[in-house]
Amino acid sequence: MSVNLTLLIVMGALYACGIYLILERSLTRVLLGLMLLANATNLLILATGGYAGLAPFYSKDTGANEYADPLPQALILTSIVISFAVTAFMLGIIYRTWVLARQDEIQDDIEDLRVAETPRFDAEDDAEIPAETSEFPLTMLGGDGTGISDHADHAESEESVPAGAKNIPAKDAAAEEQPGSQNVTPGPEGGVK
Amino acid sequence: MNIASFAPLAVVLPILGAAVAFLLFRHARAQRAVSIAVLSLTLLLECFLLASVWDGGTAAVNIGGWLPPWGITMVVDQFSSLMLVVSSAVSLAVLVYATGQGMADGDRDAPVSIFHPTFLILVAGVSNAFLSGDLFNLYVGFEILLTASYVLMTLGGTGPRIRAGVTYVVVSVVSSVLFLVSIAMVYGATGTVNMADLAIKLADLDEGTQTLLHVMLLVAFGIKAAVFPLSFWLPDSYPTAPAPVTAVFAGLLTKVGVYAMVRTETLLFPGDSLNTPLMVAALLTMVVGILGALAQSDIKRLLSFTLVSHIGYMVFGLAMSSVAGLGAAVFYVAHHITIQTSLFLVTGLIERRGGSSSVDRLAGLAKLSPVLALLFFVPAMNLAGIPPFSGFLGKVGLIQAGIELGTPLAYALVIGGVLTSLLTLLAVARVWNRAFWRKPTDAEHPDPVLLAKQGESDAGGREGRNNVTLLPRTMVGSTLGLVVLGVALTVFAGPLFRVSDQAAEEMLDRSSYIQAVLGEDTEVPPLALKAGGGQ
Numbered sequence: 001m002s003v004n005l006t007l008l009i010v011m012g013a014l015y016a017c018g019i020y021l022i023l024e025r026s027l028t029r030v031l032l033g034l035m036l037l038a039n040a041t042n043l044l045i046l047a048t049g050g051y052a053g054l055a056p057f058y059s060k061d062t063g064a065n066e067y068a069d070p071l072p073q074a075l076i077l078t079s080i081v082i083s084f085a086v087t088a089f090m091l092g093i094i095y096r097t098w099v100l101a102r103q104d105e106i107q108d109d110i111e112d113l114r115v116a117e118t119p120r121f122d123a124e125d126d127a128e129i130p131a132e133t134s135e136f137p138l139t140m141l142g143g144d145g146t147g148i149s150d151h152a153d154h155a156e157s158e159e160s161v162p163a164g165a166k167n168i169p170a171k172d173a174a175a176e177e178q179p180g181s182q183n184v185t186p187g188p189e190g191g192v193k
Numbered sequence: 194m195n196i197a198s199f200a201p202l203a204v205v206l207p208i209l210g211a212a213v214a215f216l217l218f219r220h221a222r223a224q225r226a227v228s229i230a231v232l233s234l235t236l237l238l239e240c241f242l243l244a245s246v247w248d249g250g251t252a253a254v255n256i257g258g259w260l261p262p263w264g265i266t267m268v269v270d271q272f273s274s275l276m277l278v279v280s281s282a283v284s285l286a287v288l289v290y291a292t293g294q295g296m297a298d299g300d301r302d303a304p305v306s307i308f309h310p311t312f313l314i315l316v317a318g319v320s321n322a323f324l325s326g327d328l329f330n331l332y333v334g335f336e337i338l339l340t341a342s343y344v345l346m347t348l349g350g351t352g353p354r355i356r357a358g359v360t361y362v363v364v365s366v367v368s369s370v371l372f373l374v375s376i377a378m379v380y381g382a383t384g385t386v387n388m389a390d391l392a393i394k395l396a397d398l399d400e401g402t403q404t405l406l407h408v409m410l411l412v413a414f415g416i417k418a419a420v421f422p423l424s425f426w427l428p429d430s431y432p433t434a435p436a437p438v439t440a441v442f443a444g445l446l447t448k449v450g451v452y453a454m455v456r457t458e459t460l461l462f463p464g465d466s467l468n469t470p471l472m473v474a475a476l477l478t479m480v481v482g483i484l485g486a487l488a489q490s491d492i493k494r495l496l497s498f499t500l501v502s503h504i505g506y507m508v509f510g511l512a513m514s515s516v517a518g519l520g521a522a523v524f525y526v527a528h529h530i531t532i533q534t535s536l537f538l539v540t541g542l543i544e545r546r547g548g549s550s551s552v553d554r555l556a557g558l559a560k561l562s563p564v565l566a567l568l569f570f571v572p573a574m575n576l577a578g579i580p581p582f583s584g585f586l587g588k589v590g591l592i593q594a595g596i597e598l599g600t601p602l603a604y605a606l607v608i609g610g611v612l613t614s615l616l617t618l619l620a621v622a623r624v625w626n627r628a629f630w631r632k633p634t635d636a637e638h639p640d641p642v643l644l645a646k647q648g649e650s651d652a653g654g655r656e657g658r659n660n661v662t663l664l665p666r667t668m669v670g671s672t673l674g675l676v677v678l679g680v681a682l683t684v685f686a687g688p689l690f691r692v693s694d695q696a697a698e699e700m701l702d703r704s705s706y707i708q709a710v711l712g713e714d715t716e717v718p719p720l721a722l723k724a725g726g727g728q
Contacts, residue, residue: 022363030363037370044374048381072380075329079373082336086366089343093355093362100352107356112429115488 004052007043014040025105027094031087038083042076049073196245197252197269199238203277203320206235211313218306225292228309232288232316236281239320243274249695251709253326261710262387266326270706271696272523273323276452279527280323283444283534284316286675290538291437293667307344315341315441322449326710328376328386331453335372335417339365342446345438346430353433361430368416375409382406389710392460392703396718407462411454411471418450420508421478424501428485431500432493432550436541439493443500444534448526451507458511459519459700471512472602479505479613486620492540492550495624499576499617500533506613509606510591513598519697521590524690528575528583528682535572535675542568542672543628546663552624557633564669566629571676573625575683577618583682588614590690 014036021033053068098104210231217224246252251270255261291308318338325331343365347358380386382402383394395403412423419427427447431439458471482502489495507529510522540550546562547555559566575582588610595607633639682689699705704717 022367027359034363034366034370037367041370041373041377045377045380048377071386072377075376075380075386078329078333082333082340082369085340086343086362089340090362093347093358096347096350096355097359100350100355106359110353118488 003047007047011040011043011047014043027090027097027104027106030106031090031094034090035083035087038079038086042079045072045076045079195252196241198254200242200252200254200267200269200324201256202238203235203242203281203324204317206231206238207313207317207320211310211317214313215307215310221295221306224306224309225295228288228313229285229292231313232281232285235316235320236278236285239274239277239281242269243271243278245269246271246274247692249699249705251699251705253709261326262385262390265330266387266389266710267324267330268326268389268706268710269324270699270709271692272452272455272700275523275527275692275696276323276448277320279530280319280445280448281316282678283530283675284312284319284441286671286678287437287441287444287534287538288312289671289674290440290541290668291435293665293671294435294437294541308348311341311344312441314338315345315445319445319449323452326388328379328388328391331388332369332372332376335449335453336369338446338449339369342442346434346442348435348438357430357433360426364416364426364430368413371409371416372413375406375413378409379406387710388456388460389707392463392707393711393715393718395461403462404466407457407467410457410461411467414450414453414457415474416450417447418454418508419447419478419501419504420474421481421501421505422474424478424482424504427501428494428497431497432491436537436544439497440534440537440541443497443537444530447500447504448530451504451511451526454508455511455519455522455700458514460703460706463514463701463703465514468512468514469602471508472606475505475508475512476606476609477505478502478508479609483613483616483620487616487623490552492543492552492624492628493537495620496533496536496540499620502613502617503529503533503576506588506591506610509610510594513594513603514701515594515598516694516697516701517597518591518594519701520690520694521587521594523693523696524583524590524686525587527689527693528587528679531675531679531682532572532575532584535672535679536569536576538668538672538675539565539569539572542664542668545668547628552627553637554639555628556631556636556639557629559629561633562664565664568669568672568676569629570625572679573621575679577621578614579618581683583679583686586683586686586690 018033018036018040021029021036024030024033049069049072051068054062054066056067056070094104101107210227213231214224214227217227246269249271251268253261254267254269256265256267259265288309291312295308315338318334318336318341320334321337322331322334325334343358343362346361347354376386379391379395382398383391385391385394395406398406416423416426431442434442458467479502482498482500482505486495486498486502489498503525506525507522510518510520510525513519542565543555543558544550546565547558549555571582575584578584578588592607592610595603595610707717708715
């Protein structure tokens with residue numbers, strides 16, 4: 001069995017570079033890595049076809065054993081088309097990231113950060129004196145309600161803005177207008193909900 | 194002329210529909226009509242397909258008359274046709290819901306005309322994956338549905354969606370490359386990619402090669418199905434997409450991965466060589482997934498974590514490789530597609546009515562909108578596995594099969610399954626308590642829409658968008674349809690369980706599948722293990 005050693009070495013190098021590149025944080029490098037991986041796989045498929053041979057259906061007299069196996073080449077064609085589409089799409093996404101964020105890097109997940117920053121202490125569940133949420137508050141502690149708060153550290157912001165029937169701290173209100181906020185997502189068919 | 198010869202239409206119809214819908218990009222109304230009509234036709238066809246194999250049997254179609262193992266084969270059996278019907282029914286409901294949302298928001302000003310064609314392509318890819326009798330065609334089906342899903346995931350191109358889309362695309366491409374590498378290796382080892390042919394030829398390979406190919410295929414499918422160590426991408430990417438898109442992704446895409454895993458385990462590599470690692474993965478998927486769900490305050494993220502967690506149940510059923518276990522897993526897949534999709538659709542409605550999908554900002558919805566409360570409550574209890582819903586029946590089936598198997602690991606999984614079910618109940622009960630039961634004024638950061646007066650809210654409380662209907666009838670109607678379908682799975686659980694048990698029996702036996710593809714006189718190699726426990 002004779003296998004084309006050059007092809008195999010090239011394939012190995014492509015895989016190595018591809019894997020190295022997709023571990024980068026820069027999106028363009030990730031894309032290059034994916035392209036290298038796809039092409040390395042194409043070479044792998046070619047290698048599975050076995051010996052090099054004549055083109056199939058070349059002439060009537062060619063013996064069945066002299067053909068190259070045509071199936072891997074058909075598979076490679078399909079896979080090239082697919083990776084072409086994916087590459088084009090990734091380029092679009094990278095351009096969009098650049099337009100939106102002016103950077104070519106994968107960004108941290110906002111929601112993950114939020115969960116990570118959530119304090120262990122939850123006023124509703126963990127406070128020794130549970131946060132008062134009933135209709136008859138302020139009767140237990142001195143009557144003026146000091147010492148009862150949803151926020152354990154009494155970090156009431158000085159400024160507050162009205163939101164509906166209730167005032168919320170200004171820092172929270174600012175967060176609500178950011179593009180990542182859950183409130184300003186467009187509908188599936190465009191427009192803004 | 195057999196009805197099964199029309200099976201390729203399940204792929205061709207949506208693709209043609211997509212082409213027509215794409216041409217009609219200037220006519221939003223015609224586009225909607227075309228997509229809904231095409232999808233209904235596909236669903237009708239698939240119902241006929243299911244009816245033709247309802248009592249057992251398998252039919253194979255050779256595309257273009259090329260005989261297997263050289264040509265592309267499509268195979269209709271009970272499992273694939275059941276999956277086709279459920280997936281098309283769910284996608285139809287989601288399409289109607291998305292149409293309702295588009296009409297309610299008056300998208301004539303800014304039409305994203307690619308939504309309908311892309312959605313139909315997604316359906317075509319899913320159908321192709323379910324019908325494929327050929328490993329490479331399965332790969333093509335995966336790529337069709339993935340490419341469509343990339344577009345849907347980043348629809349509108351907003352910041353969070355692009356960020357989530359990058360993760361999703363890169364992970365999906367890597368899993369596809371892994372799948373392609375395993376196909377290349379399978380072809381190198383056996384010289385065929387036809388699954389029925391592989392079922393015979395793979396058995397002749399030596400054990401090390403078999404294990405290598407088996408593991409590679411399972412890892413590639415495990416990423417797509419979001420089985421535990423490979424599930425990290427899902428909760429990050431799904432919640433940012435628009436509600437209907439998330440709903441259809443959650444319902445279908447991971448289940449296509451599960452479907453491929455089932456085929457690998459039953460047809461290509463029967464036997465119990467990798468059952469122990471699969472069971473451990475199933476246990477970890479269930480428990481770690483649901484613990485993640487408990488930490489979330491955003492309903493969409495919470496549901497994404499329960500989605501990961503409940504994939505564990507299906508892998509559990511699959512890993513037992515007994516008729517009872519596999520049958521329960523088939524039933525559970527059908528149940529879970531319906532329930533998970535309806536929950537995401539309801540979350541879309543909650544977001545419209547309450548202005549947010551975070552439980553910190555929602556409150557008092559039960560009083561504001563009792564219909565919404567009902568729509569959430571029924572599938573949520575169904576997901577948690579409260580009797581008498583289908584979620585309960587599926588879990589009972591799995592637990593019975595686990596006890597029947599009787600190994601210590603199976604018992605650990607039974608306990609893990611019960612625990613996960615209870616924790617799911619806790620997770621959805623927290624959503625219920627905070628979003629539906631407490632008073633609106635108790636919310637930490639209430640949304641203005643939520644606090645709008647009842648009278649004005651129906652006209653739309655949001656500033657500058659007075660034409661927005663909060664709960665359009667089409668959206669509520671399609672969600673209701675799915676919830677009713679979920680309840681119907683409970684009512685008709687008897688026949689459904691009979692079909693899924695039969696499907697499991699046929700898949701474990703393999704002879705029906707192999708003989709349908711390769712001809713009646715093909716010899717089916719004997720199985721390494723006895724044909725399952727629960728006859």
